[in-house]
Amino acid sequence: MLNILLMDANYYQISGLSFLIFNQLTGDRPGEFCFLLPSEEKNRDIANVIFHNDMVTINLFNKRCIHSANEAGRKATEKLTIHVPFLSRSQTLNDISMKIGKILAIASADYHLFLNKEEAFWNFGLKKYAQLSVTENDVMILIGCGYNSTDISKILNRSRKTISTHYRNASRKMGAANRAEFYRYASFIAKCGCDERNTLCL
Structure with missing residues (x-):
């Protein structure tokens, strides 16, 4: 049931x-x-x-x-x-x-x-390619924790341009129409326990 x-x-x-x-x-x-x-x-x-x-x-x-x-x-x-x-x-x-x-x-x-x-x-x-990559998932969680692109680029040791690309890809795969929708989901995931942060994009 x-x-x-x-x-x-x-x-x-x-x-x-x-x-x-x-x-x-x-x-x-x-x-x-x-x-x-x-x-x-x-x-x-x-x-x-x-x-x-x-x-x-x-x-x-x-x-x-x-x-x-x-x-x-x-x-x-x-x-x-x-x-x-x-x-x-x-x-x-x-x-x-x-x-x-x-x-x-x-x-x-x-x-x-x-x-x-x-x-x-x-x-x-x-489709596996339509799912978030490990880095896209990390960027999403860090955005949900309140970090900006400069902070995330330092944390992940990547350029701001790369972080922006990961954000755009994650947003597209999730189907977010704007930043507010993306942030609401990202902040929800960031508050979950580490073993409950599994995202599946349909």
């Missing part, structure tokens, strides 16, 4: 998202999903998919670990967290619906499948 949590403050966006999600799921797997209430704090820990304003968090739980922990009476928390930029202002309804379909397919996938990124990209038809 997929547990879905919608955290957007905009009522109309929540209504539209829930409609698109419902349409994606009822055709494939009727009865295998549940919308969680955002008012309950514990729901963030059990949600498989969390739709925020401009991003989606996918939690892939290790089902084998949960099953064995339930038998032993312990609580298991082994999971892989993936963040997806969900910047949809310049996209068509069909594009948004397809992106939601991919997000739900990834959220339904086996935890162990994503431990090997190369295999995961292949299975979901994701």
Whole structure:
């Protein structure tokens, strides 16, 4: 069962998202999903998919670990967290619906499948070249921490022109329409723990 949590403050966006999600799921797997209430704090820990304003968090739980922990009476928390930029202002309804379909397919996938990124990209038809490189990811996190291009060039020992190129490439891959959208996502990622900074561009 997929547990879905919608955290957007905009009522109309929540209504539209829930409609698109419902349409994606009822055709494939009727009865295998549940919308969680955002008012309950514990729901963030059990949600498989969390739709925020401009991003989606996918939690892939290790089902084998949960099953064995339930038998032993312990609580298991082994999971892989993936963040997806969900910047949809310049996209068509069909594009948004397809992106939601991919997000739900990834959220339904086996935890162990994503431990090997190369295999995961292949299975979901994701383009490796469309993903953030290590340096682009580092630049994004440093921007999210509040550093400017001069500071980042000193930290990474690269020229300001190179840093600007990495920023532009990361912004394009994420689908950010402007600097504000990029910064909101980057600052969110910068606040995450080191093992939860996985970004997947769809």
